[in-house]
Amino acid sequence: MTDKTLLVGDVGGTNARFALARMVDGKPVLEHHDSFPAETYPTFLEGVAAFVDGCEVKPTGGVIAVAGPVTDGEIDLTNSPWRVSEAELQTLGLKPVRLINDFEALAWGAPVVPDDMLAKVGGPDEGEPNEAIAVLGPGTGFGVSALARDDHGHEMALPSEGGHACFAPGDPVEDEILRILRRRYDRVSIERLICGPGLLNMHRALAEIDGRETHIDDPAEITRDALADPRSHCGATLARFCAILGAVAGDVALTMGARGGVYIAGGIAPRILPFLQASPFRERFERKGRFQDYMAAIPTKVIMHKHAALLGSARVAFAEAEG
Numbered sequence: 001m002t003d004k005t006l007l008v009g010d011v012g013g014t015n016a017r018f019a020l021a022r023m024v025d026g027k028p029v030l031e032h033h034d035s036f037p038a039e040t041y042p043t044f045l046e047g048v049a050a051f052v053d054g055c056e057v058k059p060t061g062g063v064i065a066v067a068g069p070v071t072d073g074e075i076d077l078t079n080s081p082w083r084v085s086e087a088e089l090q091t092l093g094l095k096p097v098r099l100i101n102d103f104e105a106l107a108w109g110a111p112v113v114p115d116d117m118l119a120k121v122g123g124p125d126e127g128e129p130n131e132a133i134a135v136l137g138p139g140t141g142f143g144v145s146a147l148a149r150d151d152h153g154h155e156m157a158l159p160s161e162g163g164h165a166c167f168a169p170g171d172p173v174e175d176e177i178l179r180i181l182r183r184r185y186d187r188v189s190i191e192r193l194i195c196g197p198g199l200l201n202m203h204r205a206l207a208e209i210d211g212r213e214t215h216i217d218d219p220a221e222i223t224r225d226a227l228a229d230p231r232s233h234c235g236a237t238l239a240r241f242c243a244i245l246g247a248v249a250g251d252v253a254l255t256m257g258a259r260g261g262v263y264i265a266g267g268i269a270p271r272i273l274p275f276l277q278a279s280p281f282r283e284r285f286e287r288k289g290r291f292q293d294y295m296a297a298i299p300t301k302v303i304m305h306k307h308a309a310l311l312g313s314a315r316v317a318f319a320e321a322e323g
Contacts, residue, residue: 006020008062009310010064014060014140016040017035019032052249059094063320064100069101073098101159104159104309106143114305115310128260130260133147134263136252137269138194139267139269145159166187177206196221200217201242202244203222226272242272242276243279245281246280249285250295255295261301262301
């Protein structure tokens with residue numbers, strides 16, 4: 001099956017990425033990359049068709065990762081106006097074709113990301129072999145997944161909507177953040193704080209706690225100012241963001257039994273990597289009471305590879321083609 005050329009995609013709330021995939025020596029290789037804002041095309045099908053039309057070698061099938069839960073081969077993207085279905089994609093000649101959750105794709109992709117595209121954020125170099133790994137991270141939203149593994153080489157991805165679990169405060173300041181956000185949302189999920197729009201929610205809540213005004217209305221401005229001056233109000237916001245991200249990552253590791261490692265994905269972490277490494281992230285990750293030693297043995301790494309979800313989609317696509 002190594003001669004097959006398959007379509008792989010990664011469609012989030014903001015951007016759509018596509019590539020052609022081949023298997024070389026048992027590993028997925030990506031070619032003919034393209035990326036564009038989701039708003040470029042009115043419908044998802046038009047975006048895929050435009051990519052396929054531009055390919056000299058036409059894919060015969062594929063797997064596309066999408067940001068949200070897939071139900072009966074269809075998805076209404078959580079943070080995008082696009083609707084997607086496998087039946088529509090088959091009209092382009094893609095058979096078989098599958099839609100999977102974007103963080104499910106990242107769970108498949110994380111183990112095959114080259115070591116030089118992973119950045120350490122604390123803990124040992126490697127986790128326990130054949131133990132589960134967890135993948136999570138903030139971008140337009142907040143995704144969570146895991147990859148269950150056993151001693152016989154079997155693997156199974158576990159997609160989830162863990163980003164919509166309830167936010168759990170870790171100190172009195174976070175108690176106040178939760179109280180403030182409850183006025184707006186009633187139920188405050190992790191994603192209300194740990195994602196791009198969530199960063200703005202947090203900044204405004206911290207300003208209210210401090211009794212000061214803020215006129216910032218763009219999360220990118222918070223990140224930019226924080227990196228320029230970590231001691232600024234924006235720096236305090238980003239530090240709190242990293243701390244809560246660490247606490248959430250630790251909760252996911254406990255929930256999934258992710259002794260093989262925790263991988264931070266999404267668009268934000270790579271852009272703030274030095275800040276994240278110097279932040280309270282790892283301290284909050286390990287601060288799990290009686291399970292402190294358990295947590296200390298779990299490595300945390302940031303996925304720097306821009307196409308990790310495409311690698312995961314390729315693994316699924318070729319497994320499907322060979323099945």
